[in-house]
Amino acid sequence: MSAMAHLTATQPAHPANPYAYFGYVPRLPPTAYAVLIYMLNQQQQGGLVRATHEELATGLALDRGVISRAMPYLVAARLVYVVGRGKLQIHPMLAFHATPQDRHAALTALAPEDRLDVGHFEDEYEKRLARHQADKARKAEQRKTPPARGHLHSVR
Numbered sequence: 001m002s003a004m005a006h007l008t009a010t011q012p013a014h015p016a017n018p019y020a021y022f023g024y025v026p027r028l029p030p031t032a033y034a035v036l037i038y039m040l041n042q043q044q045q046g047g048l049v050r051a052t053h054e055e056l057a058t059g060l061a062l063d064r065g066v067i068s069r070a071m072p073y074l075v076a077a078r079l080v081y082v083v084g085r086g087k088l089q090i091h092p093m094l095a096f097h098a099t100p101q102d103r104h105a106a107l108t109a110l111a112p113e114d115r116l117d118v119g120h121f122e123d124e125y126e127k128r129l130a131r132h133q134a135d136k137a138r139k140a141e142q143r144k145t146p147p148a149r150g151h152l153h154s155v156r
Contacts, residue, residue, distance in 0.1 A: 018144060021093040024116040024127065025079065026125040031066055039080065039090060046106070047095025049088040076129040095124040136147075 038060050039049045053071070057064040074080040081089040088094075093116050097103035109138075112118055 016108040021116050024121050024123045026077050034060060035070045036074055036079055043096055045091055045096055045098045047090035050086055051124050052086045072132050076132055077125045
């Protein structure tokens with residue numbers, strides 16, 4: 001399948017309207033949509049959002065845990081990237097850009113596999129989310145298992 005298989009002859013490769021790409025947003029829990037919309041409103045030019053989970057929770061009048069549970073969905077959907085503590089990056093296809101030229105440059109710089117409108121985005125999202133949930137379950141199980149004691153025996 002070509003890199004631009006989902007784009008039609010009438011659909012431009014870089015539409016001026018960033019909302020054009022919302023058609024490629026997979027099904028998310030309602031809270032994840034709320035977080036994404038809030039982040040879109042808080043972003044700097046280019047899509048950088050400087051906010052901790054606590055600050056997002058305060059801005060949305062939600063519990064911090066709700067934000068922490070919503071974020072993996074946004075990351076698995078590749079709509080948001082965690083850059084570092086308190087730094088989140090909105091996908092360039094959804095991000096605000098100061099000029100059409102900046103937008104075009106950001107979209108042109110994307111590798112074809114990083115575009116939201118290429119491939120089977122819903123299937124890929126489901127796979128990434130399943131991997132995240134499996135990793136989380138594995139880590140939780142490791143925390144439950146006591147560390148190995150080696151060859152030492154307890155003394156009574």
